Amino acid sequence: MKRSYKQNCALALSSDLLCERWTLLIFRELLIRPCRFKELNQALEGMGTNLLTNRLKELEAAGLIEKQTPTEKRSGYQLTLSGLSVEPIVLSLIRWGNGHLSGDEAFKHQDHWDLLAMKALYNTDNNKVFTEQVLKVQFKSEQLTAWCIASENGLEIGLGEITSADLLLPFTIKDLQSFIKNKTHIEVNNPGALQEFIGCFSSH
Amino acid sequence: MKRSYKQNCALALSSDLLCERWTLLIFRELLIRPCRFKELNQALEGMGTNLLTNRLKELEAAGLIEKQTPTEKRSGYQLTLSGLSVEPIVLSLIRWGNGHLSGDEAFKHQDHWDLLAMKALYNTDNNKVFTEQVLKVQFKSEQLTAWCIASENGLEIGLGEITSADLLLPFTIKDLQSFIKNKTHIEVNNPGALQEFIGCFSSH
DNA sequence: CGGAATCCTCTTCGATACTG
DNA sequence: CAGTATCGAAGAGGATTCCG
Numbered sequence: 124m125k126r127s128y129k130q131n132c133a134l135a136l137s138s139d140l141l142c143e144r145w146t147l148l149i150f151r152e153l154l155i156r157p158c159r160f161k162e163l164n165q166a167l168e169g170m171g172t173n174l175l176t177n178r179l180k181e182l183e184a185a186g187l188i189e190k191q192t193p194t195e196k197r198s199g200y201q202l203t204l205s206g207l208s209v210e211p212i213v214l215s216l217i218r219w220g221n222g223h224l225s226g227d228e229a230f231k232h233q234d235h236w237d238l239l240a241m242k243a244l245y246n247t248d249n250n251k252v253f254t255e256q257v258l259k260v261q262f263k264s265e266q267l268t269a270w271c272i273a274s275e276n277g278l279e280i281g282l283g284e285i286t287s288a289d290l291l292l293p294f295t296i297k298d299l300q301s302f303i304k305n306k307t308h309i310e311v312n313n314p315g316a317l318q319e320f321i322g323c324f325s326s327h
Numbered sequence: 328m329k330r331s332y333k334q335n336c337a338l339a340l341s342s343d344l345l346c347e348r349w350t351l352l353i354f355r356e357l358l359i360r361p362c363r364f365k366e367l368n369q370a371l372e373g374m375g376t377n378l379l380t381n382r383l384k385e386l387e388a389a390g391l392i393e394k395q396t397p398t399e400k401r402s403g404y405q406l407t408l409s410g411l412s413v414e415p416i417v418l419s420l421i422r423w424g425n426g427h428l429s430g431d432e433a434f435k436h437q438d439h440w441d442l443l444a445m446k447a448l449y450n451t452d453n454n455k456v457f458t459e460q461v462l463k464v465q466f467k468s469e470q471l472t473a474w475c476i477a478s479e480n481g482l483e484i485g486l487g488e489i490t491s492a493d494l495l496l497p498f499t500i501k502d503l504q505s506f507i508k509n510k511t512h513i514e515v516n517n518p519g520a521l522q523e524f525i526g527c528f529s530s531h
Numbered sequence: 532c533g534g535a536a537t538c539c540t541c542t543t544c545g546a547t548a549c550t551g
Numbered sequence: 552c553a554g555t556a557t558c559g560a561a562g563a564g565g566a567t568t569c570c571g
Binding site: 532533534535536537538539540541542543544545546547548549550551 | 552554557558559561562563564565566567568569570571
């Protein structure tokens with residue numbers, strides 16, 4: 124029997140389901156890519172495996188996540204269509220956290236988290252049409268290989284390699300952010316694309 | 328010493344502060360109007376008064392809420408400017424809860440909660456310019472007297488009376504929603520304004 | 532090996548009674 | 552009316568074990 128605020132209010136209802144401890148961080152991971160149990164366990168340091176199991180069951184029961192089809196040799200968890208609709212909530216929390224809080228250097232950090240932050244800060248308004256309709260960016264560092272595709276519809280993100288990137292950044296997103304702030308010079312294969320790309324983000 | 332995810336991630340940081348149990352519901356109340364301790368206590372049934380005290384202290388320490396100036400005879404709590412910036416998060420949760428979950432009739436309900444839901448569902452895009460630039464609506468029922476002002480900039484809401492309302496609705500917002508759904512006929516002082524007003528909300 | 536189940540400790544929560 | 556104090560109940564955290 125699940126704990127509930129027992130209020131007939133949209134906020135209370137969604138909080139009951141989504142704002143339990145750890146739950147939103149599970150969504151963070153699954154919004155970036157499907158995850159195996161172990162990946163979640165590693166990203167969510169401090170969460171007991173039993174608690175993780177419970178949350179996954181609750182979310183599966185609620186129809187927000189599902190196990191990948193067993194045809195694939197190693198099954199993992201992924202968001203359902205309904206689970207995907209949680210993204211705006213996560214992004215609004217990221218925007219808020221980004222604007223209001225400064226991180227503690229002692230805290231754990233994983234580079235792929237920045238990928239979602241990038242999506243949260245991407246600004247569709249701001250945004251002139253790209254010379255090429257879309258702009259494909261490849262990030263590559265020791266810890267993370269990732270990509271994003273910017274267009275007027277928003278920013279798509281993912282892990283791994285992308286073909287025919289317009290812009291190759293030999294470092295992580297965090298570095299890019301500090302570049303934007305400090306306006307340091309960086310060498311890239313396509314300076315024009317870099318400028319276009321940077322123009323897509325809210326400046327703060 | 329506060330509990331924390333200890334992750335250097337915008338989502339984890341904002342969750343640490345905002346997604347503790349009851350915290351978002353406190354924001355719901357204060358986004359509608361400043362509250363005295365007792366009002367919060369009544370709206371947050373099931374929350375112990377000690378816990379409420381703790382949360383209020385934490386939020387005050389974080390600079391998100393403050394006590395009203397003691398010049399006013401009875402002091403209460405209100406959002407700071409920084410606290411106001413939490414609104415987009417609350418509204419995104421309301422939109423999600425409204426779309427994905429059906430309420431349980433046994434649960435407690437307070438009419439003023441619908442006021443914030445109305446704000447969450449208000450659609451600035453949808454929105455032709457009003458004949459009068461803004462549209463002032465007064466709600467009046469036994470349980471709730473409230474108003475809202477719709478404009479191209481968004482929807483302002485508040486409790487109590489407003490002067491020179493364009494539209495007087497002798498019932499609550501819930502009734503209006505069911506009217507929108509079922510397209511039942513209702514008698515009002517200004518049918519044209521009612522149509523304009525209804526056109527401002529996402530249809531779902 | 533992935534992950535579910537068990538057990539134990541500690542923290543937080545929930546409800547009520549109490550005090551300035 | 553605002554806030555404290557108290558205490559049993561529930562949830563979280565961590566380690567370990569069990570199972571396919």
